[in-house]
Amino acid sequence: MLTIENLSKSFGGVAATNDVSLHFPKGSLSAVIGPNGAGKTTFFNLITGAFRPDKGRILLDGTDIAGLSPPEIVRRGIGRAFQIARIFPTLTVHDAILGAVQAHRHQHTVIGRRFPLPELEDRAAHVMQLAGLTSKAKIVSRNLSHGDQKLLDIALALVLEPQVLLLDEPTAGMGPEERWAMIDTVHRMWELERMTLIFIEHDMSIVFKIAQSVKVLSYGRVLAEGTPDEIRRHPEVIKAYLGDEFEAAHA
Amino acid sequence: MSARSSLLRDSLIAIAAFLVLAALPYIFPSKGFTDFVVRLAAFGIFATSLNLLVGYSGMESFGHGLYFGLGCYTFALIMQNFAVSIPVAFLLTIFLSILVAVVVGSICVNLSEIYFAFLTLAFQMLLHSLIIAWTPITGGDQGLTGGIPRPPFLGIRLDNYYHLYLFSSGLLVVCLLAMHHIVQSPFGYTLRMIRDNVSRAPFLGINVFRVRLMAYVIAGAFGAVGGIVMSLFVSGAFPDFAYWTISGEAIFMIMLGGLTVFLGPLVGAVMLLLLNDVVTKLTSHYGIVLGGIILLFALGLRKGVLDFVADMWRDRRQATLSAENRSEVAASAKPAVAAGE
Numbered sequence: 001m002l003t004i005e006n007l008s009k010s011f012g013g014v015a016a017t018n019d020v021s022l023h024f025p026k027g028s029l030s031a032v033i034g035p036n037g038a039g040k041t042t043f044f045n046l047i048t049g050a051f052r053p054d055k056g057r058i059l060l061d062g063t064d065i066a067g068l069s070p071p072e073i074v075r076r077g078i079g080r081a082f083q084i085a086r087i088f089p090t091l092t093v094h095d096a097i098l099g100a101v102q103a104h105r106h107q108h109t110v111i112g113r114r115f116p117l118p119e120l121e122d123r124a125a126h127v128m129q130l131a132g133l134t135s136k137a138k139i140v141s142r143n144l145s146h147g148d149q150k151l152l153d154i155a156l157a158l159v160l161e162p163q164v165l166l167l168d169e170p171t172a173g174m175g176p177e178e179r180w181a182m183i184d185t186v187h188r189m190w191e192l193e194r195m196t197l198i199f200i201e202h203d204m205s206i207v208f209k210i211a212q213s214v215k216v217l218s219y220g221r222v223l224a225e226g227t228p229d230e231i232r233r234h235p236e237v238i239k240a241y242l243g244d245e246f247e248a249a250h251a
Numbered sequence: 252m253s254a255r256s257s258l259l260r261d262s263l264i265a266i267a268a269f270l271v272l273a274a275l276p277y278i279f280p281s282k283g284f285t286d287f288v289v290r291l292a293a294f295g296i297f298a299t300s301l302n303l304l305v306g307y308s309g310m311e312s313f314g315h316g317l318y319f320g321l322g323c324y325t326f327a328l329i330m331q332n333f334a335v336s337i338p339v340a341f342l343l344t345i346f347l348s349i350l351v352a353v354v355v356g357s358i359c360v361n362l363s364e365i366y367f368a369f370l371t372l373a374f375q376m377l378l379h380s381l382i383i384a385w386t387p388i389t390g391g392d393q394g395l396t397g398g399i400p401r402p403p404f405l406g407i408r409l410d411n412y413y414h415l416y417l418f419s420s421g422l423l424v425v426c427l428l429a430m431h432h433i434v435q436s437p438f439g440y441t442l443r444m445i446r447d448n449v450s451r452a453p454f455l456g457i458n459v460f461r462v463r464l465m466a467y468v469i470a471g472a473f474g475a476v477g478g479i480v481m482s483l484f485v486s487g488a489f490p491d492f493a494y495w496t497i498s499g500e501a502i503f504m505i506m507l508g509g510l511t512v513f514l515g516p517l518v519g520a521v522m523l524l525l526l527n528d529v530v531t532k533l534t535s536h537y538g539i540v541l542g543g544i545i546l547l548f549a550l551g552l553r554k555g556v557l558d559f560v561a562d563m564w565r566d567r568r569q570a571t572l573s574a575e576n577r578s579e580v581a582a583s584a585k586p587a588v589a590a591g592e
Binding site: 082087089090095096102109111114118138160 | 432433438450
């Protein structure tokens with residue numbers, strides 16, 4: 001269970017996140033939406049320790065993790081993937097995922113043994129299968145397609161067996177078919193691993209199809225939150241983000 | 252290949268390499284040849300240790316010569332001033348180098364590329380200035396002359412040039428084996444991850460500072476071993492071994508031989524030392540010729556010799572894998588997921 005209380009962060013007088021309070025129940029699937037510059041990625045950066053909040057609390061199962069470093073937050077069970085896939089370009093898919101597994105299992109500074117550690121192979125194979133990357137295990141990551149690089153980025157986070165997984169625009173830069181294949185994969189991962197999944201997305205058809213709840217940010221503040229049906233009819237959300245055309249199309 | 256069998260294979264290769272090196276003086280019975288290999292051992296260990304930072308960790312140190320100079324001077328000073336055996340002086344030198352590396356590394360490893368490069372260089376030049384200024388201890392710009400005592404140990408007499416040759420060759424082989432094991436360990440792969448994407452690693456739970464510091468200290472310790480071999484070779488120590496150009500030479504060796512292949516720096520050391528020996532005999536304008544050759548590699552190949560060969564092999568292998576993957580995907584293609592269904 002992840003609870004955000006009065007979270008704020010400013011950059012040079014601009015409030016990127018302003019007194020945000022949100023609740024994400026254990027095992028839920030939530031979307032964070034909002035116009036560009038609404039503070040969605042900053043919100044993720046605050047939760048994962050990339051930025052230190054000016055004020056507020058981030059409670060993971062009741063423990064405040066605000067201000068901890070990214071590795072400490074990862075160790076407490078929060079994983080993330082990035083808007084622009086952050087992978088390890090010279091490593092093969094297998095080696096990158098196994099590298100993440102060994103980091104998760106505190107084996108990444110072992111010098112006395114050889115890579116790969118056989119006892120970690122099962123977890124790596126499981127995650128590659130979940131992400132649909134098994135057949136690409138020996139391909140060097142930089143040679144993967146854009147979609148597969150995004151999948152690898154997500155798989156790297158999934159390796160960590162996170163309680164909470166944050167995905168920043170998992171379908172960014174993809175064509176319609178590839179986008180839905182990605183969402184199917186993400187949805188399958190969520191069903192199988194039962195983690196709390198929070199994703200940022202601009203494609204409203206995806207958001208309203210798979211999210212259990214939707215949080216809308218605008219100018220760093222929470223504009224609205226609710227079920228997809230509540231959000232698509234919310235007048236302020238329509239005005240600030242969805243637009244009248246969206247309302248007419250989905251009436 | 253399993254981890255155990257790959258370690259066994261490496262060990263067998265190392266033993267074979269040592270036996271070949273041991274036999275070579277009987278084929279090339281000249282002092283010039285044995286001297287070349289001893290210098291190669293010193294620079295080969297040194298350049299490979301620098302490549303632990305540059306090639307495997309993405310930390311471009313311009314001041315790795317700090318450890319070459321420190322190893323050289325510390326070993327020579329201990330041998331000249333204390334009645335200790337060579338192994339004791341060796342271990343004390345490594346211990347001191349590790350201490351210095353912990354302090355310098357703690358200050359430097361979290362810095363971004365250019366700041367890391369120049370601060371490490373600054374620390375090296377600090378040592379050089381200390382050597383020049385502290386004349387009563389270090390001999391100043393004349394260096395530590397007068398030779399160093401070489402008491403026999405375990406039947407090894409390092410005042411005998413063949414014994415020194417065997418000892419240096421053995422150290423080269425052992426150090427390369429150890430460093431190769433390190434880069435093939437889980438830690439070595441963590442270094443590659445940090446090199447590839449330093450901003451992603453913390454989000455996998457990796458403490459980048461700690462891992463980088465470990466790499467820096469390990470590289471410093473091996474760099475000092477290179478300095479010890481050089482100290483034994485010249486029977487003393489000279490300020491040039493701590494000057495910035497020594498770091499530059501190691502970088503040239505990596506550039507010539509290649510930084511993505513483990514033996515690249517060793518191959519680069521062979522090339523640079525040969526160039527040095529040949530070109531200095533032919534012309535006094537050594538720097539111009541060497542600079543031209545470096546430019547040829549930098550602008551022509553855009554990589555070291557072994558990088559060039561390895562990249563051709565890797566590209567071919569990846570093209571085959573990608574083609575196989577496309578065929579598999581095409582064969583198993585199912586009707587696409589209906590968009591938005």
